[in-house]
Amino acid sequence: MTQTNTTAADDALVLREDRDGIAYLTLNRPNQFNALSEELLDALQANLDAIAEDKSVRVVVLAGNGRAFCAGHDLKQMRTQNERAYFQQLFTRCGQGMTRISSLPQPVIARVHGIATAAGCQLVASCDLAIAEEGSRFAVSGINVGLFCGTPSVPLSRNVGRKQAMEMLLTGGFIPAQQAAAEGLINRAVPLEQLDDEVLKLARTICDKSSASVALGKAMYYKQLEMGVEQAYQFASEAMADNMMFEDVGERIDAFTEKRPPNWRDR
Structure with missing residues (x-):
């Protein structure tokens, strides 16, 4: 509705x-x-x-x-x-x-x-x-x-x-x-x-995406634009590592490999 x-x-x-x-x-x-x-x-x-x-x-x-x-x-x-x-x-x-x-x-x-x-x-x-x-x-x-x-x-x-x-x-x-x-x-x-x-x-x-991941990714994207390439890669790597710790990421990966719809909290 x-x-x-x-x-x-x-x-x-x-x-x-x-x-x-x-x-x-x-x-x-x-x-x-x-x-x-x-x-x-x-x-x-x-x-x-x-x-x-x-x-x-x-x-x-x-x-x-x-x-x-x-x-x-x-x-x-x-x-x-x-x-x-x-x-x-x-x-x-x-x-x-x-x-x-x-x-x-x-x-x-x-x-x-x-x-x-x-x-x-x-x-x-x-x-x-x-x-x-x-x-x-x-x-x-x-x-x-x-x-x-x-x-x-x-x-x-x-x-x-x-x-x-x-x-x-x-x-x-x-x-x-x-x-x-x-x-x-x-x-x-x-x-x-x-x-x-x-x-x-x-x-x-x-x-339909994870709002937490979208927010993290948006912030990372704009910040790295102002950096040199090496610094941007380091910053993006840290952001992705943080993202991997999100509880919903594991659920989404499992759902993908198991070929089933994901079940995450913020959907």
Whole structure:
């Protein structure tokens, strides 16, 4: 039986709905193309922090309400300020929200439709996985108003090749979903009518795995990316040795060799 738990009012800046171990977070500023205002960034951070402590959540799906996934920072709100300290604090706050996604124990899947621009593209690049509808488009377009997308360049350059990232950053041009998939920004692009099913299929596949092993593996994966090869191998070896001590691993190996379904606690 599907269990649904809605934890936010329809007028909240981020809507949360839990179904069968999947937490759906929906950015909810549709009239502003889900632009990341200060308030929306705070709401997203609060939801991610709550999910990090929620053992019932195994996968997070991040989506946008309305016609677009996310159009980046709220430029109108930014123009009400003229102090460097404010902008430093704003971009730092945004970066903290993006890194919270990678530090979350649960994998986060971006469900992308419409456009994902500037900090919206940064948000896609910061998610662990991303599936987009075929008509969606991606850009780091700050340069078009004279603002180089410095903070979006951090996760972008860790997803796509250097020259592809620089072309996006220097031109501000859009790339289509199929190109975004080919360059590694998203996992794949699918027809809009298949988007929800494809996201759910991926989420359920992950839900069927050991949540403890997934959390350990996700943390290990991102940490080793910043290491040299020898250090990364040492760190990964230690993580795998720790993983082998998990009680459920023995059960899964036995089930595999005995050709029977596994029986583990956190399923």
